[in-house]
Amino acid sequence: MAMLALDFTQVDVFTSRKLEGNPLAVFHSGTGLSTGRMQAIAREMNLSETTFLFPATAGADARVRIFTVREELPFAGHPTLGTAYVVVRSRARQRQIRLRMKVGVISVSVDWRREGTYLEMRQKDPLFGAQPDPGRLAEALGLRRAELDPRYQPQVVSTGVPFLIVPLERGESLGRLEPSAKLLRPLLDAAGAHFPYYLVTGETELEARMFDSTFEDPATGSAAGCVAAYLVRYEHCPPETQLVIRQGRFAGRDSRIFAAASRTDGQVHNVRVGGYVVEVLRGRLRL
Numbered sequence: 001m002a003m004l005a006l007d008f009t010q011v012d013v014f015t016s017r018k019l020e021g022n023p024l025a026v027f028h029s030g031t032g033l034s035t036g037r038m039q040a041i042a043r044e045m046n047l048s049e050t051t052f053l054f055p056a057t058a059g060a061d062a063r064v065r066i067f068t069v070r071e072e073l074p075f076a077g078h079p080t081l082g083t084a085y086v087v088v089r090s091r092a093r094q095r096q097i098r099l100r101m102k103v104g105v106i107s108v109s110v111d112w113r114r115e116g117t118y119l120e121m122r123q124k125d126p127l128f129g130a131q132p133d134p135g136r137l138a139e140a141l142g143l144r145r146a147e148l149d150p151r152y153q154p155q156v157v158s159t160g161v162p163f164l165i166v167p168l169e170r171g172e173s174l175g176r177l178e179p180s181a182k183l184l185r186p187l188l189d190a191a192g193a194h195f196p197y198y199l200v201t202g203e204t205e206l207e208a209r210m211f212d213s214t215f216e217d218p219a220t221g222s223a224a225g226c227v228a229a230y231l232v233r234y235e236h237c238p239p240e241t242q243l244v245i246r247q248g249r250f251a252g253r254d255s256r257i258f259a260a261a262s263r264t265d266g267q268v269h270n271v272r273v274g275g276y277v278v279e280v281l282r283g284r285l286r287l
Helices: 035-045 077-088 134-141 172-176 181-191 221-233
Strands: 005-013 022-027 049-054 062-067 096-101 104-113 116-122 155-158 162-168 195-200 206-211 243-247 255-264 267-286
Touching: 005 077, 022 077, 035 049, 035 062, 049 077, 062 077, 077 096, 077 104, 077 116, 077 221, 077 267, 134 181, 155 221, 162 181, 162 221, 172 195, 181 195, 195 221, 206 221, 221 243, 221 255, 221 267
Parallel strands: 022 049, 062 096, 162 195, 206 243
Antiparallel strands: 005 022, 005 267, 049 062, 096 104, 104 116, 116 267, 155 162, 195 206, 243 255, 255 267
16 A cells, blocks of 8 residues: 655744744645544644645635644634745745635735744634623632723634633733633533633733643634734724734743734724744654
8 A cells, every 4th residue: 555645844833933832733735635634643743733735726825724633623823824834935935825714715924024934814804702701700710700800801702713802910810720611611602602712911911821621722823813803892902003912831832922903983803913933844744
């Protein structure tokens, strides 16, 4: 039986320094692979996400499928930027990459800077959803009600994946989080949220965390777009302000996510999320 050889590139996203940020494996071609085989490969890579590239379609430079170790996602932030980085490396310094995903075509701009390669995506316009009760939410997280920032209402926001934005007043609360799956999961399901995203709002720098009982994400670009949209909608920051969100401290992989959003006639739009990407290794998987 002939051996199948699959080339891939691994990158670190939302950092200009190797071995930080959020790692991603990008397989150069997923053509001929079943969904089950791609899911098995993603489990083998054992990263937060693995992507597979397919030939270009009308209106896009490539088609992309994204897998965690457990499921396929319609969209995710760091896989979008990391995959665009791999695509653009073979396109003679092309400055715009369009990737077709299950949520539609995502446009990514590329800027070669002194610090490294910076990429920025435009996410889908935000949808604002349910606002769970802060008291029940605090109980589910093992926090006191006062640790949630009283100026902000927890809310589900989606630019492709629905996140429950949980505003915390102090950074020390991030380390004290002890979510109860028994209490938290029903709240998320009732609100229509896929994941919670914990955001420190009461200090000079924004810091965030996203994790469950088995996994902590070093950087969550799709959630960062939701944060920018959320803060702009409720006038906690002016439109076009570039936010810097730090994440990954508890995973030992520091990340910096840049995010901004516009507002016109009360409607939030033009949500952008960016960061640096650096290549770590190239390899070949033999099956």
